[in-house]
Amino acid sequence: METILSRCLDRLICKGRLTLTMPSGTVHGFGDGGAPEVAARLTDAEAVRQLLTRPALRLGELYMDGRFVIESGSIYDMLALVMDSAPGQRNLLGPAIGRRVRAFLERISGRNDILRSRDNVAHHYDLDGRLYDLFLDADKQYSCAYFTDSERDLDSAQRAKKRHIAAKLAINGEHSVLDIGCGWGGMALYLAEYAQARRVTGITLSREQLGIARARAEAAGLEERLAFALEDYRETQGPYDRIVSVGMFEHVGLRDYATFFEQCARLLGDDGVALIHTIGKTTTPGPVNPWIAKYIFPGGRLPSLSEIMPAIEASGLRVTDVEILRLHYAETLRLWREGFMARHDEAEALYDDRFCRMWEFYLAASEAAFRFEHLVVFQIQLAKRVDTLPMTRDYITRNEATLREREEAAHSLRAPRRMTG
Template sequence: MVFDRLLAKALAAFVQRGSLEVTAETGEVHRAGDGTAPRVAVRLVGEGATRALVIDPELTLGELYMDGRLVIEEGTLMEFLQLLLQDSRAERSKLPIPTIAKLRSLAWRLAGRNDARLARANVAHHYDLSGRLYDLFLDRHRQYSCAYFEHEGQALDDAQRAKQRHIAAKLAIRPGDDVLEIGSGWGGLAMYLARYAGAERVRGITLSAEQLAASRRSAAEAGLSDRVAFEMEDYRATQGRFDRIVSVGMFEHVGPKDYGAYFEAAARLLAEDGVMLLHTIGRTGEPGYTNPWIRKYIFPGGHLPTLAEVMPAIERSGLMVTDIEVLRLHYAETLKAWRERFLARRDEALALYDERFCRMWEFYLALSEAAFRWEDVVVFQIQLAKRNDVLPITRDYIARNEEMLRRAEETRLQVAAE
């Protein structure tokens, strides 16, 4: 059949190393790779599975797995994704039927702006899921962004604390500073900045009702409600002037058409001697559309920017780039830890939702990890200011600030133990 031939052609193009065996629903077996490890065998189940996969693999691969129509018979899901991605660099020109990819590229270029109403709906789709779900796999402070692994084998909780420390060090907060966090999550970073970094006041804004309620509870329980405040607010509506601005894991939801509005708001809100740190997932390749399965099921409206997309908006805003760090593989290790934790408590997730949801979440965590390991996905930390004299001229201050923060953490632990 024609779709069997096209599937064989696609597998030969994408899988160069390892061993992959795919059994179509017709019973025909397709093999690809050089015969080395890892060895993976999958079976497609149900009429039309091969046709759907060939026509639109970027979307259908995840859907078939969610529906139980793509069955891993040998090896693991992670090894399967490794075989598909480690040699391909996601070259869409290799797809046997490239028309859908071309249409998606056109739709991405013509997409409209992500206004406040749409932004809130997109956030609710993912972040207003049950908090009990996130407790299954996140660290104790619910840091739902890339950890910072200081050494191989570091525990997730310690790596997430190191991330907070690294960000705070780059912000170089002074006693009495007012801080704005755009996209404050469950409040862990805001409370860290108040408790350890010397911020006088921290204002966290979010579009998630679930996260807002949890953040306010956490601040009250920590005795920080007088210094840390959380609000349901779009960044375009925020007023005031802040000495420091930080945004972690939120920029991916802004969308290219609104980058100008985002950085214009940041410039308006940042003090003349202020510092901003933007921590965002991004890509090192050419600009392009985000994986359609991720956009449909996980992060509607999401987009992973390249520096080429971001820099013009920064330059037009009047802000200046003072430092850029590229975190490579840190998110792959973070996602590995999340995936292992989720799978260890999968029965609890099944009690919250259903089997299709659990398979969707497995595929999301595995696909995301694979993208950071074998594609061009990284994390950018972009430091911004309005003047070029507000930070030291060498990067030594980051390590010094981290050490001071580490001592502050240890002191607090000692006091608590006493």
């Protein structure tokens, strides 16, 4: 088995340098000798067999269990080396039959009903809130930041993301806003305070997030214009003038895409605007990585535009703008990963070493996938009427400038708020 694995890796890895010590003690080298350079070790013969048969699942499991050991470099370096050499290639022995089987099963069973959606959300978002404080920005934005020439640190890039989305929504003081999948409330707070929406309602399926979001609204003195609820989007009543959803559509489930956009159409007023911010794929549709699905985001799925657009068209909504953010999430994840590793001891005190290796693998694999493979972020703007928004995109820049002025004015009046808990 060691010989077979060695031959497979020799074909797979053509960049960088991987030095792999097998359980027998033999050492093999792969790649062209460039950067990155990684030295790793497999601890037992069964680990070799598992890595050969299901690498997309087993590599993460072996790393979590301490059976695939990085001795030089990092797990990110290892994943970057593999993904940069062979983007999308996850089967060491031949055609990805397992991937096609998973895709078929997803087609016939990929539905997240309300109960399953709540369970899936709790699996990830109801973890100890102190974990997220270790690596997120001050506002606890757990989605792709927006990096500009002048906004490169995590806090300012996440603030730029909120500003960019608010500008596209073209909110004024008469508008009511629904935030689907509001997280810890940062976007809703921004829309109430800086975009000056008349009323903002945020919904989430995470009890942990709900408690923090409500506390933040109270601390900001915005309870009269800002409310949060533990609610599934399918249960929400409208209408609203604006709808925003950031980092939630990935959890909808393939068979509920039509349901999601039909509900958006029902909830949105005739002159309304919606903005959907979601991770997506620039390749043909396919199932999510099996390790991510098992350990990180059960029920999650990354859509291709070819899957999203038919559901939008059938709902009666109009696509008015699509922006694709390239590499922004890779940079976001790099900063999250570096922040998490800098506070690794605190994370281990909350959970244990195996959990920390799992979380490191999640952040590293996600960053490498955005940097070397086909993952991007889609920002899809929707409306019911063709004349709801201006004819050119200049209004976005103007709105961003206005929002920035409001941020600066508020900052000059008070010290920045720092998230706790």
